[in-house]
Amino acid sequence: MVELYETLIQGLLDRSFVSVDHWLSPDRVVDLRKSLMDRYQADAFHLAGVGNESRHQTKADFRSDRVHWLERAKASEAEKRLYGQIDGFVEYLNRTCYAGIQDSEFHYAVYEPGSFYGKHVDCFRQNNRRRYTMVFYLHEAWQPGDGGELQLYLGDAVIPIQPQPGRVVFFDSGVPHEVLKGHMRRMSLTGWLKTG
Ligand code: OGA
Ligand code: MN
DSSP states (O other), rough: OHHHHHHHHHHHHHHSEEEESSSSSSHHHHHHHHHHHHHTTTTTEEEEEOOOOOSSSSSHHHOOOEEEEEOOGGHHHHHHHHHHHHHHHHHHHHHHHOOEEEEEEEEEEOOTOOOOOOOOOSSSSOOOOOOEEEEEOOOOOOOOTTTTTTEEEEETTEEEOOTTTTTTTEEESSSOOEEBBSSSSSSEEEEEEEEE
């Protein structure tokens, strides 16, 4: 575990982002996808909102994913296991880097084919508490050409990241990024680690 945590922390410190493929085993991905689909089929998702800082006029022009905010008190077994893993990482991050993470929030997101999320940052201007973003990809399979890449903008560099199932991407919430249009249903769990 410590090795995984160190990989994440080094990536964040060196490049402001890091992508890791083995945090979630294939079984865990299946279990989380089931939890997501249960909630999706129960109609518990809604069109995502856009942060206050957005200069775009309409939501649908800017982002067309559907989300479901998780509540810890109502977590499924698979979600509880993920919370356990994330809490372990946060404890390590706070202890070794004095990161001061005191809070977190999570949502599932489903991007139906053709959905996207325009270029944005995750920390709202009025509320700068979001420090790190993490995204876990939960769909069954993803091939080059399916689209739906997460694209990060780091200085002059444009870094596309394929949303491979099982992959988790961590980045500073202030890094501009977008989700490109895809041809497949794209499923994810996104979390934010927040300072107090
Ligand atoms: C977000 C976001 C990226 C992704 O939910 O704010 O940018 O790859 N998600 O799903
Ligand atoms: Mn984002």
